[in-house]
Amino acid sequence: MVPKSAAAKTTKTPKVETKTEVGAEKAKKAKKAVKVEEPAAPPPPPTKKKPSHRHLRAPIEIRVEVTARSQSFTTTSRNIALGGISFESQQQFRIGDLVNVLLYIPVRKDLELLKCASEIVWVEDLGGSWMCGAAFRKFAPGDERRLREWLLESVRAQKAGLTALPQPADFIDDDDG
Numbered sequence: 001m002v003p004k005s006a007a008a009k010t011t012k013t014p015k016v017e018t019k020t021e022v023g024a025e026k027a028k029k030a031k032k033a034v035k036v037e038e039p040a041a042p043p044p045p046p047t048k049k050k051p052s053h054r055h056l057r058a059p060i061e062i063r064v065e066v067t068a069r070s071q072s073f074t075t076t077s078r079n080i081a082l083g084g085i086s087f088e089s090q091q092q093f094r095i096g097d098l099v100n101v102l103l104y105i106p107v108r109k110d111l112e113l114l115k116c117a118s119e120i121v122w123v124e125d126l127g128g129s130w131m132c133g134a135a136f137r138k139f140a141p142g143d144e145r146r147l148r149e150w151l152l153e154s155v156r157a158q159k160a161g162l163t164a165l166p167q168p169a170d171f172i173d174d175d176d177g
Contacts, residue, residue, distance in 0.1 A: 057081035058155045063104035066134075068097060077103075082148055084118065084135040093120045093132050101134060105150050114147055115140040 060080045064087050065072055071091070079086040085101060093099070096119065103114040118134040139147070 058151065058158065060151075060154055060158075062106065065102040065104070066099050067102070068093070068099040078131065080151060082136075082144075082151060084121065084133060086131060086133045088126070089130050089132050092130055093123055095120055095123060099134055101136070103147070105147070107150065112146065112150075114143040116143065 058080060059078065061076050061078065062080070063074060064077050064085065065074050066087065066089065068091070073089070073091060075087045075089060077085050077087050080103075085103070099118050099120060101116050101118045103116070105112045105114055116136045117138040118136050120132055121135045122133040124131040136144075
């Protein structure tokens with residue numbers, strides 16, 4: 001009879017690995033040693049990231065009155081969007097300058113005045129004058145809606161080949177230059 005303590009001490013026989021097990025084990029080690037990179041999934045299609053000028057924009061020229069530092073001048077817009085306007089100025093501005101913009105919007109045979117507190121967001125030196133971009137920050141009540149409606153109507157008219165807008169000279173008094 002074998003004592004219980006001796007029975008607990010049994011020796012393990014070495015495990016004999018089959019050829020398939022050895023091959024699988026080597027493959028695992030090889031994958032670990034050489035990091036096999038799966039082909040990357042193609043990047044998702046680029047989402048249409050909206051540009052900084054995410055608003056409807058049109059090359060429309062209308063009379064614009066700009067007031068800054070207690071001085072006003074009249075100019076003509078070069079480009080109008082729901083988010084802002086560009087115009088040429090004889091007065092130099094810096095990015096961040098606050099200005100009040102008064103837009104003379106032609107509606108039928110009348111002019112509507114739209115007021116907006118704005119901020120200069122870009123300036124381009126034209127050599128003697130400056131092209132400025134102003135972002136609209138705060139409209140007078142109802143003016144943002146009126147601008148949106150007018151701008152949509154104007155763009156549709158331009159696409160249809162209609163000249164819906166009177167020329168800027170029709171709105172500039174001789175006294176204003």
